[in-house]
Amino acid sequence: MPPDASRPRVSGALVPSASVEALGGWARRYVKPLASLGVETVADLLHHYPRRYIDRSKVTKMGDLRIGQEATVIGTVRRIRTQYTRRRQPIVTVTVFDGTGYLDLSWFNQSWPARRHREGQEVAVSGKVSAFRGRPRVQNPAVEILGGAGADQVHTGRIVPVHPAGEGVSTGVIRRLVHEALRRVPLLADPIPEDVRHRRDLPPLHQAVRDVHFPETDEDQVRALERLKFDELFFLELGVAFRKHRVEAETDGVAHVPATDLVPRFIDALPFEPTRAQRRAMDEVAADMARARPMNRLLQGDVGSGKTVVALSACLIAAGSGHQAAIMAPTEVLAGQHFRTVESLLGPIGGRRLRPTNDGPQASLLEGDGPHYALLTSAVTGKERERVLEGAASGGLDLLVGTHALVQEAVEFADLSLVVVDEQHRFGLHQRIALKEKGASPDVLIMTATPIPRTLALTYYGDLDVSVLDELPAGRRPVRTRVVRTAADRRKAYDLVREQVRQGRQAFVVCAAIDEENRLEVRAAEKEAERLRTEVFPDLRIALLHGRMRPKEKEARMEAVRAGQADVLISTTVIEVGVDVPNATVMLVENAERFGLAQLHQLRGRIGRSEHESTCVLFDESAPENEDARQRLGAMARTTDGFELADEDLRLRGEGTLFDIRQSGLPDLRLARLAEDTDLVRRAREDAFALIASDPELAGHSELRAEMERRFADSIDWLFHS
Ligand code: ADP
Ligand code: MG
Numbered sequence: 001m002p003p004d005a006s007r008p009r010v011s012g013a014l015v016p017s018a019s020v021e022a023l024g025g026w027a028r029r030y031v032k033p034l035a036s037l038g039v040e041t042v043a044d045l046l047h048h049y050p051r052r053y054i055d056r057s058k059v060t061k062m063g064d065l066r067i068g069q070e071a072t073v074i075g076t077v078r079r080i081r082t083q084y085t086r087r088r089q090p091i092v093t094v095t096v097f098d099g100t101g102y103l104d105l106s107w108f109n110q111s112w113p114a115r116r117h118r119e120g121q122e123v124a125v126s127g128k129v130s131a132f133r134g135r136p137r138v139q140n141p142a143v144e145i146l147g148g149a150g151a152d153q154v155h156t157g158r159i160v161p162v163h164p165a166g167e168g169v170s171t172g173v174i175r176r177l178v179h180e181a182l183r184r185v186p187l188l189a190d191p192i193p194e195d196v197r198h199r200r201d202l203p204p205l206h207q208a209v210r211d212v213h214f215p216e217t218d219e220d221q222v223r224a225l226e227r228l229k230f231d232e233l234f235f236l237e238l239g240v241a242f243r244k245h246r247v248e249a250e251t252d253g254v255a256h257v258p259a260t261d262l263v264p265r266f267i268d269a270l271p272f273e274p275t276r277a278q279r280r281a282m283d284e285v286a287a288d289m290a291r292a293r294p295m296n297r298l299l300q301g302d303v304g305s306g307k308t309v310v311a312l313s314a315c316l317i318a319a320g321s322g323h324q325a326a327i328m329a330p331t332e333v334l335a336g337q338h339f340r341t342v343e344s345l346l347g348p349i350g351g352r353r354l355r356p357t358n359d360g361p362q363a364s365l366l367e368g369d370g371p372h373y374a375l376l377t378s379a380v381t382g383k384e385r386e387r388v389l390e391g392a393a394s395g396g397l398d399l400l401v402g403t404h405a406l407v408q409e410a411v412e413f414a415d416l417s418l419v420v421v422d423e424q425h426r427f428g429l430h431q432r433i434a435l436k437e438k439g440a441s442p443d444v445l446i447m448t449a450t451p452i453p454r455t456l457a458l459t460y461y462g463d464l465d466v467s468v469l470d471e472l473p474a475g476r477r478p479v480r481t482r483v484v485r486t487a488a489d490r491r492k493a494y495d496l497v498r499e500q501v502r503q504g505r506q507a508f509v510v511c512a513a514i515d516e517e518n519r520l521e522v523r524a525a526e527k528e529a530e531r532l533r534t535e536v537f538p539d540l541r542i543a544l545l546h547g548r549m550r551p552k553e554k555e556a557r558m559e560a561v562r563a564g565q566a567d568v569l570i571s572t573t574v575i576e577v578g579v580d581v582p583n584a585t586v587m588l589v590e591n592a593e594r595f596g597l598a599q600l601h602q603l604r605g606r607i608g609r610s611e612h613e614s615t616c617v618l619f620d621e622s623a624p625e626n627e628d629a630r631q632r633l634g635a636m637a638r639t640t641d642g643f644e645l646a647d648e649d650l651r652l653r654g655e656g657t658l659f660d661i662r663q664s665g666l667p668d669l670r671l672a673r674l675a676e677d678t679d680l681v682r683r684a685r686e687d688a689f690a691l692i693a694s695d696p697e698l699a700g701h702s703e704l705r706a707e708m709e710r711r712f713a714d715s716i717d718w719l720f721h722s
Contacts, residue, residue, distance in 0.1 A: 014184040016043035023180050030177065033168035042181045046188070046209050048174065049228070049671060050161035053221065054124050054144070057158055063100030065136045069129045073103060074146065074160075077121040082114045090114075096123060103129075104137040113143075122147035122172070124160065145170040159215050178213050191707040192234060196687045202227045226680065229672040233459075233684035235711045236667060240462035241685075241692035242708065247463060249696070253294035253441045254417040258320035262349065262371065263313050269348040272473065274309060277301070281310045281467040285445060288465070289317050289418070295443035298461050301469025302642040303605025304476065307447045308341050310469070311420045314445055316346075319371045319398035323417030327401045328435055330423045332377050332551045333558065337580060338422070339375040339401045346371060354391045376402035376411070379551035407434040415439070422447045449605070450598055450646070459674060459681065478640045479608035481616045483592070483633045493617040494536055497586050501540055501567040505585040505612060509570045510603055512591040528590060529570040537568055545571040582609040592618035592636075593629035597649040600636050608640075628652060650674070667711045 014022055019041060021028050034040070039048050060071040075096035083091045092113045094105040105125060107113045117123070127141035144162050163174040190197070190205040197204070203211070208227035215221035263286075267274065274282070281299060288295035301307045315325035329335040342351070350370025374388045374397055391397030395414030400406065416439030436442060446464065457466060484490055497507045509532060511525035525546060533542045543557050543566035561569045562581055569584075587607045592600065600618070608614040618636060622629035635648045674681060691701070698705035 012184065013186050014042055014181070016041065016046065016185055016188065018042045020045055020177065020181075023177060023184065027177060027180075030169045030173060033166050034174075034177075037164065037166045037169070042185060045174075045178055045181045046185070046213075047670070048163060048178070049212055051164045052162050053215070054160040054162060055158065055218075056160060059124075061100040062096075062098045062103050062136070065101070065103065065129050067129055067131050067136070070127070071129055072124060072126045073098060074122065074124045075103065077117050077119055077123060078102070080114055080117050080119065082111065096125065102135065104132065104135055105141050105143065106132075106137055106139050108139070116145070117143075121145055124162075145172045146175070147172045159218070159221065161213055161215075163213075175213075182210055182213065189703070191704055192231065193691065193701065193704065196234070196691070200230065200683060200687070202230060205231070225671065229677055229680055230684055232667075232669050232672045233677070233681055234688055235708055236459055236669070237462065237681075237685045237688035238691065238704070238708050239667075239712050240459065241689045242696075242698070244463040245692050245696045247296050248293060250294055250441065251292045253292050253443060254289075254321070254323060255292040256289040256317050256321040256323070256417065256443075258317050259322065260320040262316040262320040265349045266313060266316055266345070270309065270345065275306065275469070275471045275473055277469045277471040278306050278309055281469060282313045284465075284467045285310065285314045286317060289314065289443050294441045295445065296464050297443075297445050298457075298464040298466045299445055299447045299469070300457075300466060301447075301449065302472070303449045303602060304472060304609055305449075305469035306473055307422075307449070307469060308338060309345070310467070311422075311445060311447060312342065312345060314418055314420065314443075315399050316371065318418035318443075321417070323415045324392070324395065324397065324413050324439075325399045325418040325420065326406055326413070326416060326435065326438070327399070327420040327422065328406050329401070329403060332379060332403055333554060334422065335375065335377050335401055335403045336551075336555055336558070339373075341580075342373050342399065342401060346373065354387060354397055371398040372396065373399040373401065376400055376405050377551060378403065378405050379555075380405075407438070411438065413438050416442050418443045418445070420445045420447065423449065449602060449642075459685075462685070475611050476608060477611070477613055479604055479614045479616050481604065481618065481637045481640070483618045483620050483637050485620050490619065493588055493619075496615060496617070497537070497568065497588065498540070500586050504583075506561065506564070506566070506581060506583050507568045507586040507588070508581075508584055508606060509568060509588045510590065511570065511572055512589075512594045525572045532568075532570055540567040542566060543569050545569060547572055580609065581606070585610070585612050585614040587614075587616045589616070589618050591621050592633055593620050593622035593626065597632050597635060597645050597652070600632070601642055601645050604636070604640070 019031075020034055020039065021031055022042065034045075037048065039045050054072060054074070056074065058072070059074050060069070062073055062075060065071060065073070073096070075098035077094055078097045079093075079095040081093045081095075083093070085091065089109045090111045091109075092107045092111060094113060094117050096103050096105065103125065105113070105127075122145075124144045124146055125138060125141045126143075127138035129136050129138055131137065145165075146160060161175060161178075163171045163178065165171040165174060188206040188209060192202065192205070196202075202208070203223055205227070208224040211220040211224035212228055215224065263282075267282075281301075285295070285297060285299075288297055299307055299310055311327060315327065318325040327335075327338055329338055343353070347370075352370055352372055354372050354374040372391070374391060376385070376388050376392075380388060388397070388400070389410060389412070392400055393412045393414060400413075405411070419435050419439065419442050421435065421444070436444060482489075482493075484493055497509075500507060509529075511528045526544070529542075529544045533544075543561050545554055545557050549557075557566075557569075560566050564583065569581075584607050587604060589595070589600070589603060595603070604616045607616060616636075618633050620629065620633055631648075631652055635645060639645060672680065691704075692698075695701060698708070
């Protein structure tokens with residue numbers, strides 16, 4: 001480490017947007033390594049927060065070390081030595097000293113520690129103390145380089161920050177750079193309004209940034225961290241509130257006034273009694289649709305909770321009011337499934353597949369004719385496609401169900417007033433907006449089966465009103481779940497399949513081709529299917545389904561399964577979304593450890609849809625030390641409650657997994673954790689919403705607005721679009 005001879009003595013003030021080079025000639029050699037950590041400007045450096053802290057007062061003196069103790073010590077490197085075994089394997093020993101004693105650090109068969117360390121370096125060492133030839137030793141310790149060789153140590157007080165370091169730039173160097181940056185940046189402007197800061201007793205930004213890097217006390221550090229987390233959450237919620245207000249202020253939507261009794265007839269004709277939750281959700285949707293302000297509602301309900309019925313009642317409100325509705329699903333299979341539901345539930349009230357003529361929809365609906373519907377996917381081609389497009393454009397079609405084929409340019413609607421988007425986290429914001437733009441301010445209903453923990457719902461879906469189906473239809477039995485690891489238990493699982501088939505039931509076997517685009521994975525799944533077909537269930541009727549099949553073929557095989565012409569459906573995860581075969585009572589999941597909790601929950605939701613008892617068997621092929629897999633599968637066996645699983649998922653893996661948050665387009669969180677910082681989320685939300693209520697356009701808070709727009713740069717559309 002070079003002494004800082006080249007460092008300018010003048011204390012030139014810096015703006016946060018300055019490049020790190022501006023910190024002085026000595027900083028220049030770290031520009032590249034810093035860039036690979038995402039640090040390019042002085043501001044980046046100030047927001048490069050410590051990963052952890054070492055409290056000097058809790059550090060053990062080397063003279064007091066005991067054998068077997070887990071300890072952290074701080075000392076200076078005194079000697080570095082590399083020896084070789086007879087087989088020419090290196091043993092590196094680094095000796096450190098802290099004034100009370102010596103400690104040897106040793107690494108076997110690795111030579112890099114010899115290159116990393118220099119005499120005079122100040123290091124913090126953690127590990128388990130053993131003894132070797134009467135001297136205390138730590139093997140393979142965790143070492144942080146706190147300071148360079150002798151020169152210019154940053155005095156850091158009792159608590160030493162450990163910044164995330166990288167190739168070519170140690171935590172010690174970063175600490176010096178941050179220290180210098182803090183000295184040179186005069187005062188960070190505080191974007192949080194003073195009254196909010198005051199009410200929440202938050203330290204000013206400049207102080208918080210200083211204290212998060214160089215806290216004098218634990219309390220300083222805690223307060224600084226809280227303040228910085230609050231910042232992130234406040235701006236996130238400010239964007240959410242800003243958008244929500246804008247959406248709610250709109251009045252150019254369609255105030256639906258059904259001129260027919262389609263909805264009550266639909267409900268009367270259902271082959272079952274709607275649950276209370278379904279009725280409530282239908283009422284909420286109807287009330288929204290009656291208003292001129294466009295609906296923006298999230299319909300959240302676990303798999304099997306009956307969201308489609310709610311969606312269809314909304315579609316009938318649109319059709320019955322003389323407009324059109326569209327349902328967009330993420331896959332062909334699911335779109336086909338919805339379409340069949342449409343046929344079976346609307347048939348009894350006179351619904352028909354697209355009629356050939358194209359007189360206006362109202363006339364015939366009023367005459368007691370049912371709604372006209374059609375399916376549009378990439379598999380719909382030729383004459384039929386033309387007819388569907390023509391029906392949508394002329395208004396002859398009341399309801400169009402489809403995949404993202406719906407947002408293609410060729411698709412035009414005469415008068416689209418309701419857009420239903422199923423499983424929305426699979427679509428990007430852009431597709432949602434594209435479908436919406438097929439109409440003039442249509443109502444939007446988004447359906448998701450992914451249980452969303454409350455804190456997430458308040459942020460990532462915070463601009464939407466929410467209806468929850470928190471009740472399963474009567475007569476459903478919770479699915480029993482077993483995790484299986486031995487060959488004997490595997491045989492028992494196969495016996496169970498046979499036993500259920502003998503009783504007239506059906507089974508699913510899911511093979512882990514998680515990426516359906518990936519030929520290798522699909523081939524592996526096909527091979528497994530072949531093995532099951534020939535070796536395990538040669539006596540049963542087997543159907544196979546995977547993502548690379550042509551839509552028509554998939555459809556035919558699904559139909560065969562539904563019609564009871566196959567006993568076992570072996571498939572890749574294409575069945576994850578939406579397949580409805582109530583007679584299926586067993587599901588075997590191969591390599592269950594490869595799936596995330598949300599996905600396993602979705603899969604399992606495919607069974608347990610009848611009065612018969614159902615069982616889900618998760619084959620766990622993970623290594624015993626794969627703690628994460630164990631916890632995930634354990635949670636699956638413990639509960640069928642989607643919300644509990646969602647919380648568990650959040651806890652196990654952080655918020656980035658349930659949905660693709662990058663796809664959500666919202667600013668990311670560096671410090672705040674939605675799963676843990678629930679109180680902060682609540683406070684930030686309150687303050688942000690109060691501010692927007694008093695100043696919706698942030699006209700009197702121009703800096704705040706600029707900061708919000710800066711943070712939402714990647715999703716500026718989302719802020720301003722409804
Ligand atoms: P989701 O989309 O929420 O997973 P679906 O709408 O696909 O659920 O409904 C799952 C199954 O339950 C379908 O077969 C549907 O016909 C049936 N169903 C829906 N509502 C009820 C109800 N209230 N009682 C009985 N069965 C219902
Ligand atoms: Mg569904």
